[in-house]
């Protein structure tokens with residue numbers, strides 16, 4: 001889009017060092033097979049694999065549900081506070097290496113409370129990992145509590161209730177899990193209550209579900225950010241609305257490829273999103289399952305040749321603009337990003 005042209009190798013280096021925020025990351029989806037094995041041993045939990053290689057070999061999915069089945073199974077090794085802290089620490093260490101300066105991470109409390117693990121154990125462990133990342137890397141973070149949409153409204157309300165003691169440590173609520181057949185309307189009242197409690201709101205919509213689900217997320221859930229949003233592109237009036245309102249899309253290229261939302265990474269619609277004036281960002285979703293952290297996702301977009309250095313800088317800029325950081329902090333990150341771009345002289 002812009003006029004910046006760099007040789008491909010330099011472009012990869014430029015993109016890797018760009019200061020960035022990650023806005024779509026399921027912490028349970030950052031559970032690498034090695035840590036899964038270590039935690040299984042530590043907690044004496046049986047897992048249905050006999051090697052790390054066997055786990056990786058099982059990570060071949062033809063749709064979202066295929067993945068979710070194995071993802072919920074993997075989370076079973078997480079039992080005590082220390083496990084959630086170690087999980088978070090592993091993610092933040094990896095993100096810091098990708099020049100991530102700020103991350104807004106999803107967690108799925110129901111995946112754990114339904115197994116008898118308390119909400120407080122999950123949050124306390126994650127918060128410990130978050131504090132450590134800030135001290136060690138200067139990497140700040142926020143928590144987003146996701147409701148599992150395949151479960152019912154009552155279960156979501158119970159989860160919101162469990163969150164009450166932690167409201168000052170939770171930035172937003174989100175909506176994830178099996179999309180088709182579980183429209184945003186199912187959670188209209190839960191999201192209204194979350195809004196009254198002062199929480200921001202995001203939702204997965206238009207990943208596999210139709211544009212109507214994106215309309216519902218806007219009109220019924222009053223979302224502050226749209227997770228995925230790919231299928232919004234099928235509805236021109238919706239695109240206009242999302243562009244005009246400056247809605248942030250948290251796009252996950254490698255996830256889209258691995259879950260067969262797209263057939264070919266070179267056909268990923270993110271370039272089209274930028275041309276349509278949409279505020280797209282690049283994120284890793286479930287990096288342990290989809291073969292890459294955030295820089296792998298940025299890098300995967302290079303070979304198609306549709307994005308130049310200026311576009312990648314825009315994607316990184318969008319990640320700060322779309323974050324839930326205060327304006328002064330966003331400005332500070334954008335100044336650092338501008339300095340990085342100037343120094344790269346692209």
Ligand SMILES: Nc1ncnc2[nH]cnc12
Pocket residue numbers: 026029064176177178179204207255285286
């Ligand atoms: N990509 C995704 N879509 C819906 N739910 C998820 N939970 C973890 N990753 C998800």
Ligand SMILES: [Zn+2]
Pocket residue numbers: 024026176204227285
């Ligand atoms: Zn997701």
